[in-house]
Amino acid sequence: xxxxxxxPKIDIRTYTEVxxxxxxxxxxxxxxxxxxxxxxxxxxxGCGLCAPVCPIEVPNEFEEGLGPRKAIYVPHSQAVPLxxxxxxxxxxxxxxxxxxxxxxxxxxxxxxxxxxxxxxxAIIVATGFDVFDPSEIEEYGYGKYENVLTAIELERLHNSTxxxxxxxxxxxxxxxxxxxxxxxxxGSRDARYNLYCSGFCCMYTIKNAVLLKDLYPDIDITIFxxxxxxxxxxxxxxxxxxxxRGIRFIQGRPSVIVENxxxxxxxxxxEDIGLGRAIEREYDMVVLSTAAIPRHDIEKLGxxxxxxxxxxxxxxxYHPKLKPxxxxxxxxxxxxxxxxxxxxPASVSQGSGAAARAARxxxxxxxxxxxxxxxxxxxxxxEAQGKKCGICVDKCPYAAISIEPGKGAQVQPxxxxxxxxxxxxxxxxxxxxxxxxxxxxxxxxxxxMRHDPESKIMAFMCHWCSYGGADTAGTSxxxxxxxxxxxxxxxxxxxxxxxxxxxxxxxxxMVLVSGxxxxxxxxxTGQQHAAKRFERLARQLExxxxxxxxxxxxxxxxxxxxxxAQVIREMDETLRALGPEKIHEENEKVRPELERRLKHxxxxxxxxxxxxxxxxxxxxxxx
Amino acid sequence: MPNLRQLDPNFSKEVxxxxxxxxxxxxYSCGTCxxxxxxxxxxxxxxxxxxxxxAVLGMREEVxxxxxxxxxxxxxxxYRKCPQKIHISDLMRAFCNLAQRGGHKxxxxxxxxxxxxxxxxxxxxxxxxxxxxxxVNKRVLGQGKVVAQVNEFLCMECGICAASCRSGxxxxxxxxxxxxxxxxxxxxxxxxxxxxxxxER
Numbered sequence: 001x002x003x004x005x006x007x008p009k010i011d012i013r014t015y016t017e018v019x020x021x022x023x024x025x026x027x028x029x030x031x032x033x034x035x036x037x038x039x040x041x042x043x044x045x046g047c048g049l050c051a052p053v054c055p056i057e058v059p060n061e062f063e064e065g066l067g068p069r070k071a072i073y074v075p076h077s078q079a080v081p082l083x084x085x086x087x088x089x090x091x092x093x094x095x096x097x098x099x100x101x102x103x104x105x106x107x108x109x110x111x112x113x114x115x116x117x118x119x120x121x122a123i124i125v126a127t128g129f130d131v132f133d134p135s136e137i138e139e140y141g142y143g144k145y146e147n148v149l150t151a152i153e154l155e156r157l158h159n160s161t162x163x164x165x166x167x168x169x170x171x172x173x174x175x176x177x178x179x180x181x182x183x184x185x186x187g188s189r190d191a192r193y194n195l196y197c198s199g200f201c202c203m204y205t206i207k208n209a210v211l212l213k214d215l216y217p218d219i220d221i222t223i224f225x226x227x228x229x230x231x232x233x234x235x236x237x238x239x240x241x242x243x244x245r246g247i248r249f250i251q252g253r254p255s256v257i258v259e260n261x262x263x264x265x266x267x268x269x270x271e272d273i274g275l276g277r278a279i280e281r282e283y284d285m286v287v288l289s290t291a292a293i294p295r296h297d298i299e300k301l302g303x304x305x306x307x308x309x310x311x312x313x314x315x316x317x318y319h320p321k322l323k324p325x326x327x328x329x330x331x332x333x334x335x336x337x338x339x340x341x342x343x344x345p346a347s348v349s350q351g352s353g354a355a356a357r358a359a360r361x362x363x364x365x366x367x368x369x370x371x372x373x374x375x376x377x378x379x380x381x382x383e384a385q386g387k388k389c390g391i392c393v394d395k396c397p398y399a400a401i402s403i404e405p406g407k408g409a410q411v412q413p414x415x416x417x418x419x420x421x422x423x424x425x426x427x428x429x430x431x432x433x434x435x436x437x438x439x440x441x442x443x444x445x446x447x448x449m450r451h452d453p454e455s456k457i458m459a460f461m462c463h464w465c466s467y468g469g470a471d472t473a474g475t476s477x478x479x480x481x482x483x484x485x486x487x488x489x490x491x492x493x494x495x496x497x498x499x500x501x502x503x504x505x506x507x508x509x510m511v512l513v514s515g516x517x518x519x520x521x522x523x524x525t526g527q528q529h530a531a532k533r534f535e536r537l538a539r540q541l542e543x544x545x546x547x548x549x550x551x552x553x554x555x556x557x558x559x560x561x562x563x564x565a566q567v568i569r570e571m572d573e574t575l576r577a578l579g580p581e582k583i584h585e586e587n588e589k590v591r592p593e594l595e596r597r598l599k600h601x602x603x604x605x606x607x608x609x610x611x612x613x614x615x616x617x618x619x620x621x622x623x
Numbered sequence: 624m625p626n627l628r629q630l631d632p633n634f635s636k637e638v639x640x641x642x643x644x645x646x647x648x649x650x651y652s653c654g655t656c657x658x659x660x661x662x663x664x665x666x667x668x669x670x671x672x673x674x675x676x677x678a679v680l681g682m683r684e685e686v687x688x689x690x691x692x693x694x695x696x697x698x699x700x701x702y703r704k705c706p707q708k709i710h711i712s713d714l715m716r717a718f719c720n721l722a723q724r725g726g727h728k729x730x731x732x733x734x735x736x737x738x739x740x741x742x743x744x745x746x747x748x749x750x751x752x753x754x755x756x757x758x759v760n761k762r763v764l765g766q767g768k769v770v771a772q773v774n775e776f777l778c779m780e781c782g783i784c785a786a787s788c789r790s791g792x793x794x795x796x797x798x799x800x801x802x803x804x805x806x807x808x809x810x811x812x813x814x815x816x817x818x819x820x821x822x823e824r
Binding site: 139185189190191192226227251252253254255256269270271272273276277278279280 | 651652653654655656657658659660663664667670672673701704705706707708
């Protein structure tokens, strides 16, 4: 940390919050709010004369409340920068510290929060984690029994810079405990609180046990665990060493901890799985290895930067295997426990990776993006005409669209990922996606449905999953009927309801809409928009008079080649069962309604030409 | 040692299909239920974790003919603490239902109603925590009469009905008023009755 602080190219801003982030990759603007320290950093030498004269003592957060601190303090002795700060919630403004500071005049009670905007090229979010509060778990009695501690509290209790200067004592009577129970998985791997495994508790518990065994060779240590998880390099050997040192490992999750009110010792009741019997033992001290949970302000920062979060509440990476450091926001990276609980080596690796990914951006003059971004025809946009709409802004999973007064919706191409959700959702057809324009897709529909459409299946597929699924079906030689005709778009969100209606107007026998499974969608919420849209459309089609089995929506992943083949087989069977006459009859019946609904198509730029040339084709075609 | 070839691989599916048995496969054997269980405290043979493991393995007969599956008192102390939110009392009920259909009976004597003195006030049916008692029409001594009837599969021998019966018409085996009086006498005088010794851990 000290090295980083001295580095000419590293600027550390402590006690500062990120309020807002604007812009895009390479050109971010960040609004920072620097909270007042009431001590001028440049003048404070960290001499420490102010703290002893301060009359206020409050629990020290760094010591987990086990020791005191003054109202003017440094968070801990290795803090960078080593500047004092006044805790205004507890300061009584006696100004004794001002006198103690003397000629340095480093204390300034008039400081106010400072707002400022900074320009940066890339952002790395490494905000870490919080620790689960075990007092929620009634049966363990944390907060009720003094000698039940968390592992972090234990760490402070045997740390030589801790509140007891390295002496392990139990809080109730200050005596050194003779036997300690360490309980694993407190608040993690527990469906009542957090389902995930925090991952590093097994190792730090074993570390604590070995350390205590070194400090107090006679101490009796028992670790209660469900599973010991030590999968990294050298970890299993460390676990082995702990066993050799005589640390007792008992498989079993304690169901209750009860205090003896006289001795303040604790009875732990647990089933020893190896033994197959419930046992109860008395301990001087019980230490709970608590879960790592997302930071309390993770949501606020996530909203400022537009970061998504996973089911556990941690920041979501762009892809769990291939882009574990990137986020859906290009130029924003995540590292460490902000992405999910992880230990020090993993955090260091991810931090280094994030720095390298960020350097790639900072050293480039130009940044290449896929040429498939959305484009707004301002003359068609309602917002440009002063009418309220804003649907595209709501639907964009990346917050790439903003409304500018007079100009209408504006797409920021550097943020746009090209899913096409806005294109399909725009009720006024004012947005298009380059290389996937309405005209292009409709021309494809026409070409594929030109001959004998009643015996064909029109399949719309998303680029990442279902197109991959169809590909897998082919490369794996899964047989399916040759009646399907596919059109690829980037995401199921791009599939306009007009495409389905146009396919039916052209006489398609069946229409399949397919995309990623909801959790696999490569465009965050793209699949969800599509799912909602086609659920609605299915009802409308049925009301119009199209048999419900003729329109199908399926979520198929790239690995599910067999499922794709199965879906096409089933649809082909249904198609044959219905027969071309029935389909033709249905199509003729709904044609006027479809034509009425598709009247607006010719208004969309370039689509009219496509429709015209298709009519010519129809005239030229042999009867 | 269970012979793996004799295991019934479909038994776990059967349990999963039984109402209450849906969460069978979620258990990861942490043993919280066992050490939380007051029944286990009194009788070590009742080990819900082991029963779940046996069912997952497919030890059909060993589970269904095991008398301990009927021991769960549905106090749900384990359910509150289970990290997988498995409703163990429901699971045990599912085992019992399968056992009953397989022709097994609970290893206990249900509460007995003295039908001659029962006045069908319905108090016992109301207080029974297991809904094991209902009022039925029966022929008693050649005459039609409404009396309380105990469902032997549901009765847990708790004795709440016996204590609440105003006409003294219900008794629980070994815990009739006279038995209890004898036992208190035995405690005072210092020697255990045979029935008491049976309940020693």
